Amino acid sequence: MALISVNDLSFAYRDREVLSGITFSVDAGEVLGLVGPNGCGKTTLIRCVDGMLSPNGGKVMLDGRELRSMHRREVARAMAYVPQSAGNRTAATVFETVLMGRRPYLNWTVNRTDEEKVVAALDLLDLGDLALRKVAELSGGERQRVMIARALVQETGAILLDEPTSNLDVCHQMGVMEILRGLAEEKGLVVVIALHDLNLAATYCHRLLVMKTGSIYGYGTPDEVLTEEMLRSVYGIEAVVKRDLSAPYMVPVRPGSLREGV
């Protein structure tokens, strides 16, 4: 059974429809990439799936249960969320910020086991040396890893990430994606990730969901979805899609500059 399944979901801000007819499901161990141009509804979709927004129609099922019927704390034990950027204004240390991921399990005090889980997550994301520094003092890439570490100590079956790589250089982008793909494959996590970089998405995601103005344009493996036709129709750009590596990749071209025979 799929861990997350979304069925005919729709959402509107007041009378402006943002999402309609969204249906997809994600299995354990799978990385699903949400791609599409700015304003196509990726972030809104993630918020609906995490229950931060209540959809106007359709439903979200989490491990066989309807999200709407679940208590906020139960959802937090099943699904973690990594924002685009955060933690730059708090006085908390890295350790404390990651410890916050235990919030769905804590009453008031923190015990040894919680602390050990935090240390393990810091270790996994190579943050050990920064544990007692303030999050506000870290670089964008380090901070992003802190957010992922926090999502890990939440010990959920699913992690939703909203453009986690947008502030990172290519080296850190790949670092973060390697970690996420590794977690999905080794620990059977579901990873749903909104991405702008199509090549990064095609390289690391098992499947892609292409969105266009609030609806699904395409849904399938990167090979099926990443096509020149899709890029033209969804993004309105000309591009060449190459398939000479293990994953397809696209090279955008200026209009009219395509040479004969390419």
Add this chain to the structure above:
Amino acid sequence: MEQHVIIQEGYTRLKKTRVLFIGGLLAGLVILIGIAVTLGSAGLTVGESYLAILAGLFPGIFNAPDLATTIVWDFRLHRVLFAVCAGFGLAVAGCVMQGILRNPLASPFTLGIASAAATGASIAIVLGAGVAGGEYLVIGNAFLFSLLAALAIYGMARYRGIGSETMVLAGIALMYLFSAVTSLLQYVGSAEQLQAVVFWMFGSVDKSTWPKLGIVALVLACTIPYLLYRAWDLNALAEGDEVAASLGVPVERSMTALMMIASLITAVIICFTGTIGFIGLVAPHITRMAVGGDFRTLLPASGLVGALLLLAADSIARSVLAPQVLPVGIVTAFLGVPFFIYLFMHRRNV
């Protein structure tokens, strides 16, 4: 493995520092209470003051001269404890507001709650109109108006979908509106009324009595444990609404409850004291610089810092120009602003 030990030891050290900080503040407060009770024209020593306090608490066990006991219990102790409770409450309220609104400028003063109270008091003083009579005319109005301001901010924010920026902006707008109403009332009032309004707005603990202290202490005793219980929610909310929600915090419900409680604490204090603006803004910042952002320690420690600040300011206000008593609101600013700026310049992460 070694690094694991270092990290955990580091966190344990941080926790110990926090306990020590709170312990130190408590000890400082107890000492300052003794000194503050001693200040005045009767010439009591610190020892006699403590003895008189104990004699009042345990009449059979401790004995002190009747005069000393009377001076301490009838005139001084309630004022000193009132300053402690007011400082504690204002600081905790400011701390909660800064936390949920994620804005370092949030405080009862900047959110318009204090200026609403001033408007309420002015209406009572200038127009003689109010919800209660007699001694409680001014107090009742101040209390009612500050709660109204809090409700108005909340209502506006709610109408447009609750957001922290909206609440801060609405608060600042209200502050200007209420200040204008107060100015208008001052403009139409007589000279005596004007003086009364201005004195009310200075803020002081002069009018404290045991029953008033009782009311404030009761409200604190009922609300502070709840705020502490919600400390993890505050920690999570400091990271943003969405993160808080994903960590299992019922965001809107939590924000509403916390905001209303912080407003209630503020209202019940400033209706007795007038506007003491600075404590709620600064005590949480000072504390955060010292012990970091975990609300489990930040809340009580901010409260204690606020209590110490207000009591110290009141003690100075009573002694600098003795027997004249300066309004404590003036002294808190004189005392707190340079200290705050000093901290600011030396530690950059506020």
